[in-house]
Amino acid sequence: MKKVLVATGGGDCPGLNAVIRGIAKRASREKDWEVWGSYEAFNGIMDSPPRIVKLDESNTGGIHVQGGTIIGTTNKGNPLRFPVKQTDGSVKLENHLQLLIDRIKELGFDAVINIGGDGSQEISQALFEAGIPIVGVPKTIDNDLSSTDFTFGFQTAVQIASDSLDRLVTTAASHHRVMIMEVMGRNAGWIALYTAISGGAEICLIPEIPYDLDKVIQKIRARYDDGRGFVNIVIAEGAHAKDGTVTGVEGEAGRQSVRLGGVAFTLSQQLKDAGLQAEIRETVLGHIQRGGTPIAFDRVIASVFGVKAMELVLNQKFGQLVVLRNNDFSAVPIKEAISTYHVVDPKGTLVQAAKGLGICFGG
Numbered sequence: 257m258k259k260v261l262v263a264t265g266g267g268d269c270p271g272l273n274a275v276i277r278g279i280a281k282r283a284s285r286e287k288d289w290e291v292w293g294s295y296e297a298f299n300g301i302m303d304s305p306p307r308i309v310k311l312d313e314s315n316t317g318g319i320h321v322q323g324g325t326i327i328g329t330t331n332k333g334n335p336l337r338f339p340v341k342q343t344d345g346s347v348k349l350e351n352h353l354q355l356l357i358d359r360i361k362e363l364g365f366d367a368v369i370n371i372g373g374d375g376s377q378e379i380s381q382a383l384f385e386a387g388i389p390i391v392g393v394p395k396t397i398d399n400d401l402s403s404t405d406f407t408f409g410f411q412t413a414v415q416i417a418s419d420s421l422d423r424l425v426t427t428a429a430s431h432h433r434v435m436i437m438e439v440m441g442r443n444a445g446w447i448a449l450y451t452a453i454s455g456g457a458e459i460c461l462i463p464e465i466p467y468d469l470d471k472v473i474q475k476i477r478a479r480y481d482d483g484r485g486f487v488n489i490v491i492a493e494g495a496h497a498k499d500g501t502v503t504g505v506e507g508e509a510g511r512q513s514v515r516l517g518g519v520a521f522t523l524s525q526q527l528k529d530a531g532l533q534a535e536i537r538e539t540v541l542g543h544i545q546r547g548g549t550p551i552a553f554d555r556v557i558a559s560v561f562g563v564k565a566m567e568l569v570l571n572q573k574f575g576q577l578v579v580l581r582n583n584d585f586s587a588v589p590i591k592e593a594i595s596t597y598h599v600v601d602p603k604g605t606l607v608q609a610a611k612g613l614g615i616c617f618g619g
């Protein structure tokens with residue numbers, strides 16, 4: 257039997273299990289392929305004894321509707337910069353790529369499918385350049401991977417955020433308040449932008465358009481002056497004022513970037529310091545956006561990604577990332593997909609349309 261190893265890396269995301277099931281189902285249509293999962297990204301295969309599990313109908317049946325990932329994940333296990341605790345308590349980042357390559361070979365894997373975001377696909381590319389037959393699947397609620405119209409998980413996150421905004425609007429209107437809702441997305445404003453349009457927010461603040469506080473205040477005051485008397489703001493966790501920086505926690509061991517969070521409170525304080533009299537409330541949506549069952553759209557693209565990834569393995573098309581482009585499924589070199597970061601274009605159609613709807617970006 258030939259064996260393909262599957263890993264899920266980075267933050268969990270609705271649709272991961274649908275990809276795993278898609279791979280297992282497609283592989284089961286062949287006589288000579290087995291699918292194995294490595295627990296917690298590549299940590300499972302690196303451990304001795306390895307923590308790996310055979311994936312077949314018995315443990316993948318029906319999992320496409322479940323959130324999370326049945327093989328677990330981590331965003332602190334990058335083999336290119338693996339965090340190793342030193343005797344003095346400090347953490348050193350070591351390159352474990354060769355160790356990983358040795359393990360993949362020792363355990364007799366013929367191919368690897370790596371499901372993850374930009375960090376995970378950077379690992380895929382390094383493995384591919386070192387001769388490992390590998391295929392990537394683009395995952396992230398942030399939708400910040402280039403070369404694909406959508407990553408799976410994004411639409412589910414937007415749906416959850418939009419439903420949440422609907423619930424906040426009623427309090428905003430009833431109490432004449434300014435409601436600030438913070439959504440995820442790292443350094444991309446996709447979740448915030450889609451949510452603001454879908455939920456009818458008055459203000460949307462995203463990392464790609466650093467905001468001018470005066471413009472935000474002007475918009476809020478205009479809403480009170482024209483009698484509407486309430487404001488809904490959607491702010492992306494990576495947003496910041498023109499002269500400010502992001503809000504978050506730096507220096508978490510093994511993490512490659514600042515852990516963003518709390519900008520709703522930063523903005524609230526800025527508005528109060530500027531003398532805004534309105535009552536303000538903050539909601540940080542957090543991991544609610546990543547939890548639970550994927551919506552139908554994400555189940556579909558994740559399932560198809562799984563099938564297509566296995567077919568790339570069968571056809572020996574390695575170093576490729578499965579993608580959704582122009583409403584069709586195809587593949588692009590992983591190298592191409594990780595060469596740029598997919599962010600919102602401030603001059604693009606969506607932002608312009610949002611402005612047409614009266615949404616203020618504070619820019």
Ligand code: F6P
Pocket residue numbers: 267331396397398440441442493515516546
């Ligand atoms: O990349 C997905 C994501 O949810 C980001 O939107 C967010 O910044 C980050 O992960 C949160 O990471 P953690 O789950 O480690 O708090």
